[in-house]
Amino acid sequence: MRTLSNLLAVPLLLVLLLGCCHASGSTNETAARQWFEQFNSDLAVQRNLAVEAGWNYAVNITDENSRKRVEAELKLTEFLKLKRTEMQQFAWRNFTDKNLTRLFSKSDDIGTSVANATMQELYSSVKTRLATFYNTAKVKDPRSGEMVPLEPNIVAAMADPDVSQLVKRDFWVGWRDESGKKMKNDYEEFVQLGNAMIREAGYANLAEYWQSWYEPTSDFEQTMEKLWTEFKPYYSLLHAYVRSKLRPHFGSEIFPLTNHLPAHILGNMWAQSWANVDHLTMPYPESWTVDITKEMLRKGWNSTTMFRVSEEFFASLGLGNMTDKFWAKTVMDRLPNVEMNCHASAWDFYTNEGDFRVKQCTSVTLPYLATTHHEMGHIQYFMQYEKQPVPFRDGANPGFHEAVGDTIELAVMTPEHLVKIGLLNSTIDSNEYYVNYMFLMALKKLAFIPFGYLIDKWRWSVFKGEVTPQQYNSAWWKLRCDLQGISSPVPRSEDDFDPGAKYHVPGNTPYIRYFVSHFLQFQFYEALCNKSGHTGPLYKCDFYQSKEAGDALKKMLSAGSSKHWEDTLEELTGTREVSAAPLIRYFGPLFDFLTEANKNSSEPLTWSSECPGDDWYTSTTAPPSTTAPPPQTTTSGSSGRLAGATWLQLSMAALLGALLSTLLTR
Numbered sequence: 316m317r318t319l320s321n322l323l324a325v326p327l328l329l330v331l332l333l334g335c336c337h338a339s340g341s342t343n344e345t346a347a348r349q350w351f352e353q354f355n356s357d358l359a360v361q362r363n364l365a366v367e368a369g370w371n372y373a374v375n376i377t378d379e380n381s382r383k384r385v386e387a388e389l390k391l392t393e394f395l396k397l398k399r400t401e402m403q404q405f406a407w408r409n410f411t412d413k414n415l416t417r418l419f420s421k422s423d424d425i426g427t428s429v430a431n432a433t434m435q436e437l438y439s440s441v442k443t444r445l446a447t448f449y450n451t452a453k454v455k456d457p458r459s460g461e462m463v464p465l466e467p468n469i470v471a472a473m474a475d476p477d478v479s480q481l482v483k484r485d486f487w488v489g490w491r492d493e494s495g496k497k498m499k500n501d502y503e504e505f506v507q508l509g510n511a512m513i514r515e516a517g518y519a520n521l522a523e524y525w526q527s528w529y530e531p532t533s534d535f536e537q538t539m540e541k542l543w544t545e546f547k548p549y550y551s552l553l554h555a556y557v558r559s560k561l562r563p564h565f566g567s568e569i570f571p572l573t574n575h576l577p578a579h580i581l582g583n584m585w586a587q588s589w590a591n592v593d594h595l596t597m598p599y600p601e602s603w604t605v606d607i608t609k610e611m612l613r614k615g616w617n618s619t620t621m622f623r624v625s626e627e628f629f630a631s632l633g634l635g636n637m638t639d640k641f642w643a644k645t646v647m648d649r650l651p652n653v654e655m656n657c658h659a660s661a662w663d664f665y666t667n668e669g670d671f672r673v674k675q676c677t678s679v680t681l682p683y684l685a686t687t688h689h690e691m692g693h694i695q696y697f698m699q700y701e702k703q704p705v706p707f708r709d710g711a712n713p714g715f716h717e718a719v720g721d722t723i724e725l726a727v728m729t730p731e732h733l734v735k736i737g738l739l740n741s742t743i744d745s746n747e748y749y750v751n752y753m754f755l756m757a758l759k760k761l762a763f764i765p766f767g768y769l770i771d772k773w774r775w776s777v778f779k780g781e782v783t784p785q786q787y788n789s790a791w792w793k794l795r796c797d798l799q800g801i802s803s804p805v806p807r808s809e810d811d812f813d814p815g816a817k818y819h820v821p822g823n824t825p826y827i828r829y830f831v832s833h834f835l836q837f838q839f840y841e842a843l844c845n846k847s848g849h850t851g852p853l854y855k856c857d858f859y860q861s862k863e864a865g866d867a868l869k870k871m872l873s874a875g876s877s878k879h880w881e882d883t884l885e886e887l888t889g890t891r892e893v894s895a896a897p898l899i900r901y902f903g904p905l906f907d908f909l910t911e912a913n914k915n916s917s918e919p920l921t922w923s924s925e926c927p928g929d930d931w932y933t934s935t936t937a938p939p940s941t942t943a944p945p946p947q948t949t950t951s952g953s954s955g956r957l958a959g960a961t962w963l964q965l966s967m968a969a970l971l972g973a974l975l976s977t978l979l980t981r
């Protein structure tokens with residue numbers, strides 16, 4: 316019988332025997348250019364076929380479409396492998412034309428596709444198993460006893476201020492029992508296989524491979540750690556303030572002595588956004604009483620209105636309207652009579668005819684207006700770099716791609732802009748009003764940052780073997796407690812596999828891009844505000860209709876990945892580093908408010924780097940209830956609420972989309 320380790324050892328041995336560098340290839344750059352030109356147009360065709368198949372599956376989930384998608388992806392893999400072998404006739408690393416070297420280098424990077432067919436098959440089947448656990452998980456609703464899916468039921472219950480914390484606790488535990496816990500062994504196999512496959516491409520492990528997309532000029536992990544360290548004191552301000560508001564509401568007994576926030580009461584299954592506890596925490600609840608979502612509905616907005624509003628913002632900068640194909644083929648609403656994947660995503664079809672699409676099941680809410688801008692940011696990137704050769708049709712780095720739409724969102728969500736698009740009658744020029752506004756942005760954007768960091772921080776150590784399968788869950792919780800400052804509502808053990816309860820882990824989707832993007836978007840925003848001639852506080856800047864801002868943005872987007880991102884960033888912002896400084900400037904007045912407010916509360920600014928001990932749990936909490944708890948009686952305090960329960964409650968996928976050129980929401 317062939318064991319897994321046998322299968323892994325053979326290709327590795329081959330790599331060792333054959334050596335790695337093919338130093339003897341030709342340096343004839345004219346021939347290389349000719350070869351590349353043909354490759355480039357073939358690549359566009361091959362990618363197009365795979366993306367089409369992925370799209371067809373995503374908007375109509377049938378066995379046949381699934382089979383066709385797998386076939387198309389295998390064909391693409393075969394093509395990439397063949398061409399990678401052909402490329403070895405050239406000593407492309409030694410070309411004098413560095414642009415040509417870069418094109419070859421990007422074409423050479425085909426990731427785990429380098430591995431043999433047997434491994435591909437095993438890898439694909441373990442990934443499918445992981446995704447299936449996630450996608451088919453159902454949890455018993457403690458109120459009704461019914462089995463319900465994550466979407467929409469559990470997500471809605473976690474977000475609902477009228478659902479008791481006991482019910483939320485049961486959902487929190489139930490979701491992890493039914494998803495992550497079942498996939499631990501498969502995840503271990505996935506890590507082994509993935510690492511073995513990527514070693515054939517010359518990387519030590521998957522962590523090194525994922526980090527290579529950032530072309531790091533210094534230690535990437537250290538750079539990320541430095542960003543986090545710079546930001547952490549500001550996160551602590553928000554953490555202590557939110558704790559001071561939630562403790563009296565939920566009762567001290569569920570707050571551990573370590574000063575962690577209980578993970579299940581923050582309005583989100585992963586505590587990655589705290590926007591749903593806005594009504595419990597708003598600094599000046601009387602000062603903001605407009606419900607933007609209601610206003611959208613009152614004005615008769617629909618999904619098309621939302622897409623048109625987003626398009627109009629980009630167009631006002633001179634970036635061009637969406638293409639005819641975009642409008643003809645985009646799916647804005649859930650399609651009737653088919654199973655479809657509703658996870659919002661943006662797609663590049665690699666034609667040169669403007670075939671770009673969004674797939675999204677829009678609901679008319681302010682959060683979805685933000686999502687629409689996020690996805691359209693991806694489309695604008697696709698449009699602007701369409702003329703680049705295929706290997707350069709990509710973000711300067713993955714964080715750039717995620718940051719574009721969010722940058723626009725920062726301008727669109729300003730009260731000033733909401734007035735312009737008819738969703739607010741007027742703004743109130745008071746400090747309290749804008750502190751509320753920034754606070755809402757903070758619950759969504761700042762609360763997310765440690766979560767955006769820790770997912771891949773955990774995966775890097777897993778891929779590198781620093782965390783063994785016997786430590787998977789404790790290492791995960793060490794980061795959750797230390798970085799995010801949250802604690803589990805019940806004790807966890809190595810029988811659990813809580814990372815698997817987050818879509819991107821079984822979905823094998825890298826995550827650090829969202830962490831990077833949360834800093835980059837404020838850098839982009841500040842730079843575009845400066846170009847537009849904005850004066851006054853940064854948080855009030857709306858660079859709508861600024862051709863100067865538009866030109867600068869266009870220049871950055873149209874470069875795609877043709878240059879190192881540090882050059883691209885420097886051109887727009889004057890700095891070569893991802894920096895927290897613009898974000899800190901943006902939220903300055905909020906941080907002043909939080910500093911003062913925290914002085915008047917008894918909540919400490921810090922929390923323990925260690926999770927609460929088992930003794931704390933045994934002394935305070937009962938095991939998750941298996942019977943329905945009493946009806947909920949807490950108040951929801953709706954007077955100061957903005958846009959219903961969710962400022963931006965992004966929907967998480969029910970199904971995996973095609974991996975290729977599909978940019979997912981976080």
Ligand SMILES: [Zn+2]
Binds near residue numbers: 689693716717980
């Ligand atoms: Zn995205």
